[in-house]
Amino acid sequence: MRKQRRVGSRLFMALVFLFLYAPILLMIIFSFNAGNSNVVWQGFSLHWYEELFQDRSIMQSVYTTLLVSILATVIATVAGTFAAVGFYSMRRRTRGALLAVNNIPMTNADIVTGVSLCLLFVAVFGFWNEFAANYQVTLNLFGSVYRITFPELSLGFGTMLIAHITFNIPYVILSVGPKLRQMDRHLVDAARDLGCTWMGAFFKVILPEIKPGIISGALIAFTMSVDDFVISYFTGGSSASTLAREIYSMARRRISPEINAVSTLLFVVVLALLVVNNIREARIAKAEARRQY
Amino acid sequence: MKSKRSLLALPYVVWMALFVIAPIIVVVIYAFTTAAFDPTMANFAGMGTYVSIFIRSFQLAIIATLICLLIGYPLAYVMAKEGPGFQRVATVLIMLPMWVNFLLRTYSWMAILENNGLLNQLFDAIGLFDLINSIFGTDIEYFRMIRTQGAVVLGMVYNYLPFMILPIYSVIVKLDRSLLEAAQDLGANSAGVFRKVIFPLSLPGILSGVTMVFVPSVSTFAISRLLGGGTHMMLGDLIELQFLGGAYNPHLGSAIALVMMIIVIICMWVMNRFGEGEEQAVVL
Numbered sequence: 001m002r003k004q005r006r007v008g009s010r011l012f013m014a015l016v017f018l019f020l021y022a023p024i025l026l027m028i029i030f031s032f033n034a035g036n037s038n039v040v041w042q043g044f045s046l047h048w049y050e051e052l053f054q055d056r057s058i059m060q061s062v063y064t065t066l067l068v069s070i071l072a073t074v075i076a077t078v079a080g081t082f083a084a085v086g087f088y089s090m091r092r093r094t095r096g097a098l099l100a101v102n103n104i105p106m107t108n109a110d111i112v113t114g115v116s117l118c119l120l121f122v123a124v125f126g127f128w129n130e131f132a133a134n135y136q137v138t139l140n141l142f143g144s145v146y147r148i149t150f151p152e153l154s155l156g157f158g159t160m161l162i163a164h165i166t167f168n169i170p171y172v173i174l175s176v177g178p179k180l181r182q183m184d185r186h187l188v189d190a191a192r193d194l195g196c197t198w199m200g201a202f203f204k205v206i207l208p209e210i211k212p213g214i215i216s217g218a219l220i221a222f223t224m225s226v227d228d229f230v231i232s233y234f235t236g237g238s239s240a241s242t243l244a245r246e247i248y249s250m251a252r253r254r255i256s257p258e259i260n261a262v263s264t265l266l267f268v269v270v271l272a273l274l275v276v277n278n279i280r281e282a283r284i285a286k287a288e289a290r291r292q293y
Numbered sequence: 294m295k296s297k298r299s300l301l302a303l304p305y306v307v308w309m310a311l312f313v314i315a316p317i318i319v320v321v322i323y324a325f326t327t328a329a330f331d332p333t334m335a336n337f338a339g340m341g342t343y344v345s346i347f348i349r350s351f352q353l354a355i356i357a358t359l360i361c362l363l364i365g366y367p368l369a370y371v372m373a374k375e376g377p378g379f380q381r382v383a384t385v386l387i388m389l390p391m392w393v394n395f396l397l398r399t400y401s402w403m404a405i406l407e408n409n410g411l412l413n414q415l416f417d418a419i420g421l422f423d424l425i426n427s428i429f430g431t432d433i434e435y436f437r438m439i440r441t442q443g444a445v446v447l448g449m450v451y452n453y454l455p456f457m458i459l460p461i462y463s464v465i466v467k468l469d470r471s472l473l474e475a476a477q478d479l480g481a482n483s484a485g486v487f488r489k490v491i492f493p494l495s496l497p498g499i500l501s502g503v504t505m506v507f508v509p510s511v512s513t514f515a516i517s518r519l520l521g522g523g524t525h526m527m528l529g530d531l532i533e534l535q536f537l538g539g540a541y542n543p544h545l546g547s548a549i550a551l552v553m554m555i556i557v558i559i560c561m562w563v564m565n566r567f568g569e570g571e572e573q574a575v576v577l
Contacts, residue, residue, distance in 0.1 A: 009371035013383070016368050020390050020454070023401030026411070027393070030404075038404035039411060079305055086302025098302070101309050104317075107504060109512035109557065111529050112550050115536055116316030119543060123319055166312045169305060198297060227391045229515060234536065247396045251519055255400055263397050270392045274385055282378065 024267065031260035038257070048261040055258055061246040062262060068157065068232075068242065069225035072164035077218040079165070080172025085206060087173065088180040099177075105167045106174075114234030117163050118155070121235065125153045155237025163235040164225050171224060172217035179213035180206075323547035336548035343531060343549065350528040351556075353442060354511035357449035358457075361506045362499065364450070365457030369498075370491075372458075373465040380466070387455045395452050399519050402448060406438040406520070413438075440522030448516040449506075456505035464498030465491070504561060512553065528553055 026038075031049075035042030052058060087095050105113055132150035139146040183206070191201040207214075229244035236245065247259055327333045372383050390398060405411045413435040416422060422433050438444055468491065476486045514529030523530070528549065535546025 009374070013368060013371060016364060016454075017386060019451070020387070023398050023405065023451070024390060024393055026404060027397065027401045038401075039407065039409060039414075079308070082301040083305035084302075086299045086305070089298040090302070098306065098309075101313060104313050107508065107561070108554065109508050111512045111514065111532055112320070112554055113316075115532065115546065115550055116320045117312065118536065119319045119323060119547070120312075120316040162312060166308070169308075202298075223388065223391050227395055229394065229396050244394045244396050247394065247400065248515060251396070251400060259397065259400075263393055267393050271389070274389065278381065278385060281381070285377075 027260050028264045028267070031257060031264045033257060036257055038255075038260075048257045049265075051256075052258040052261045055256075057241070058243075058246060058258055058262060061241045061243045062266075064157065064240055065226065065242040065244070068161055068164055068240075069222055071161055072168050072225050073218055073222040076165050076168035076221050077172050077214060080169040080217060080221075081176055081210070081214050083169065084173045084176040084180060084210075085202070088177065099173075102170050102173055106170045110228070110230035111234075113167060114163070114231040117159070117166070117231070118234040121155055121159045125155075128153055154239070155235060157236070157240040160232050160236040160240050160242075163231050164228070167228075167231060168221035168224060171220045172214070175217035175220060176210050176213040179210040183209045320547045320551060323544050324551045325548075326544060328542075328544060336545050337552070339545070340548070340552060346526055346528060346531055347553075347556075349442075349525060350511050353446055353527070354449070354507050357446045357453070357510045358503055358507045360446070360450050361454050361457040362503065365454055365502060366461055366495075366499070369458050369462035369465055372462055373468075384459070384462070387458055391455060396515055396519070399448050399452065399516055402444075402451065403439060403519060406444055406447075408435045408437065408439070410439070412436075439520060440524055442521065442525055444520040445517050445525060445527075448520040449510040449513065452516065453506040453509055456509075457502040460501040460505065461495060461498040464495045468494055500564060503564065507560070508557060511557065 030038050030041075032044050032046070033042055034045035034047060087098055090098070128150075129152050132152060135150070137148040139148065187205050187209070188201050191205045192198070196204060229242075229248065232240075232242045233245055233248065236242065241249075243259075243262070247255060250256065250259065322330075324336055325332055325334070327335065372380060375383070403410075407413070416436065417434075422435075425431060425433055472490055472494070473486055476490045481489060512529045512532075513527065514533045517523070517525060517527045517530055521527075532546050532550050532553075534540045535542045535549070
């Protein structure tokens, strides 16, 4: 009876995983298709991979995606960790209010976040550009005249990066916060009593304690950045195109199988990284289990 | 010393004021003004035209959320009963699809659901259409799956299912085993243990899962565009049209976004009341 139930639950899991992975498997299979169909198999070929590396716009969009995701993750992780440490040394009520604001980008619909940031940027840039068009600074230095004009600003990589940082920080704070709460507060006091400076206590005591939270926060942030389409779509303007935007604009006509190829490559890289990481973690867990005996 | 440490949060507080609070204020200003920035309520008065779109979006999102819950809860439950190694692998496997951009995964579904797509080919190969035609005397060559509301719901379930599974799983896996044993010792059968102990304790996970599926579902525009073929307009499509589409009118778009936001907030508030979810939302 118990065994039957176990088989049943395994079967159920297998079905759900089949559902989750069927489209990805198809994508991988059809990236090796000789023809340009996503439905009819016309023989094995690496044709689309060759095309991919010669396609400027797709390679550029992959580069933009990775760059914005990595930059946003690094900045959000550092800023979010500091912010979380700051939040948890505040009074309860202040912290509660700030955490409520912190939750807004997470619970708000992506489209609302994207649209509102887009409107803000457009409004601010409108004022700025009017100012920039009318004013310039003339400097007279050592006899030579420098004319400084202010650059025109528009939606692009910078605004997209700001948007990504904004929706990533909350995830970092949310995964660092619980670690800070679990931490023994006396540890910091002890470090200070033993002559540690304020910053020293942060780096030597707090940081190692909350490290797992920081790592998982960074991982979630990166995942969210890579998976995002809606917010990039509204804040990236026409100049900064991510892979998702490239796919979206292609979908109106026809998506080139090169996209299957590039996604397969990215998927394989991520899979390899995760497998390595998993093996490493399993080893650490095993070593710890052994140490306890 | 303590106040000194809280200064670490200052940059982010400023950042939040600039990029979280200020944008919302801008949206509110846009929603209540005309193109010349004169105050008006006209943007809201014209909302009546879009009632059917509001109803459709909420309907489809509710259906998708329920399906996600019906699949996600049992999955999280049986997953939490497995060994630690299995759990680690399963968690990674659930998160992994998110690394393939969701538009691409949705596009892949198009190839599966098309009239001459893989699913219809499969049905044809096993003789399903011949069977149906011989029984009912019909003349079907394919099932129409793409460009239907069902396809849109499928796309939502597919894309947001991990957001339902992970929060529920993370709550169930942390449940105190001794509580379950105590309930059994006190005479509860396994259904009783589930109904009286496990389910109530997993409510925070359910609430956060429901939020994380419902909110993106109700506001999606890419999924309805790709799988719905643009025939069943949803709230997301409507808003997108006002900002980057043909019907450029950011003031009306802001008003629609604001109304949608308020309805969602009310829904969440009612649900939290209902679930007495005092605990903090659990994310991933």
